[in-house]
Amino acid sequence: MKTVVDRFLRYIAIDTQSNAEQKHSPSSEGQITLGKMLEAELLAMGLTEVSLDNNGYLMAHLPSNTNKDVPSIGFIAHLDTAPDASGKNVKPQVIKNYQGNKIALGSSGESLCPTQYPKLLQLIGHDLITTDGTSLLGADNKAGIAEIMTAIDYLVSHPEIEHGKLCIAFTPDEEIGRGADLFNVKKFDAQWAYTVDGGPIGELEYENFNACSATVICHGVSVHPGTAKDSLVNSMTIAAKFQLAMPVNETPETTEGYQGFYHLGSMKCSIAKTEMHYILRDFDQLAMKQRKTFMREQVDKLNTNLNKGHVELKITDNYSNMKSMIEPHPHIIELAKQSMLELNIQPDIKPIRGGTDGARLSFMGLPCPNLFTGGYNFHGIHEFASTNTMQQAVSVIVKISENLAKSVSLPKSL
Incomplete structure (x- = not known):
């Protein structure tokens, strides 16, 4: 044996x-x-x-x-x-x-x-x-x-x-x-x-965690930087604002036990388009629902304040x-x-x-x-x-x- x-x-x-x-x-x-x-x-x-x-x-x-x-x-x-x-x-x-x-x-x-x-x-x-x-x-x-x-x-x-x-x-x-x-x-x-x-x-x-994945897609406007005043919208700037709106004490590196989190796992960046891939985790179904709602609210706030460009959010449930x-x-x-x-x-x-x-x-x-x-x-x-x-x-x-x-x-x- x-x-x-x-x-x-x-x-x-x-x-x-x-x-x-x-x-x-x-x-x-x-x-x-x-x-x-x-x-x-x-x-x-x-x-x-x-x-x-x-x-x-x-x-x-x-x-x-x-x-x-x-x-x-x-x-x-x-x-x-x-x-x-x-x-x-x-x-x-x-x-x-x-x-x-x-x-x-x-x-x-x-x-x-x-x-x-x-x-x-x-x-x-x-x-x-x-x-x-x-x-x-x-x-x-x-x-x-x-x-x-x-x-x-x-x-x-x-x-x-x-x-x-x-x-x-x-x-x-x-x-x-x-x-x-x-x-x-x-x-x-x-x-x-x-x-x-x-x-x-x-x-x-x-x-185990209830698990969701979320993709945040920030759409900007790409213009030559030499003539960009009042026309260029940098999607990475929009993405940065979104990430800064996430709770700093609800990330994997700040949580343990039964505490849930938001986690930015990867990004694909350019002037015109930035994709951010998040995972959301929580042991409680109601708390998970609130996390989804919070992300949607942040997207709505950004879109309300943007004159040009816009943000999309796609959330997918993974396991329970x-x-x-x-x-x-x-x-x-x-x-x-x-x-x-x-x-x-x-x-x-x-x-x-x-x-x-x-x-x-x-x-x-x-x-x-x-x-x-x-x-x-x-x-x-x-x-x-x-x-x-x-x-x-x-x-x-x-x-x-x-x-x-x-x-x-x-x-x-x-």
Whole structure:
């Protein structure tokens, strides 16, 4: 049986960065490449109904090995890595028995320092895997993939551990918001599932942001600057006024916990036209509605005061808070909590300040909270993972499967 670290290091060697500019699924060829590798491994393990479709969705079943009437449950991770940093030529470093020091990331000049990332000090004695400072690592979400694969391999190799039917899925393009678009819930055939896509040890999440995207298009008037008086309207000036109207204390860098935000993610600028791409996030639906209203009011104010030029606003809903879909099924959370506690892992129940495939899948009839992976600093060159925590994530997946078959007594409320 391969270790979780062996698998992880092989998987991150494949560039699976998703690409929002591509409209087909998957949005990058590397995701199919990784999918084929995983398909072969699942077949070699003896799983049934293994299928990788043309859209990049890989599904498989590990049949029940008990005569008990055990619900079928699933474990899900995503194939792609984020577009925020390069996923090519990942060169991992393994730091044995970390002692709280500053870690140089290859020869890039970048480093991991506990002063900047205090959570490193919680990992004294762990073996860490980092980048070399030229790419992201890919723990989001190849750590989850490696953990699921290793847990299933362990269960196959230990038939004495009773379990019900386990349903496995690896999805494409989660990082660009499309992971659940073509997910076949009926084919997956689980009563509920867990995404394995979280961070530090113990994370157990069943709340996430409500999410919207907003595009603000500022239209100006382009005139040669030599003859521009009273005729040129610089769209970038309009855009700057709009951005300055956004609440300065409601941005990602100033919020935490249950606080929502507005986030200007990118801009395309010229004299005649500037596009600003925002994301809006809030855990409360009413507060999200108020955020949308606030943006519309700012656009209306600008348009009222502009003699020339104008501003457009397009808002698109992306995903909703899965809390309302999971709270009616408290046994799903309690099973994960009790399994962690039996492994001496303290459950850390917190809201996801982001989204997962599980959020949308929960609204598609598949309740799907999120489990930890042991990864940190996702989406950038400072990403790293604890191999100790990755191994504990494998144990949690195995324990959840085992405990469900043991018909663990489950409380009636969270």
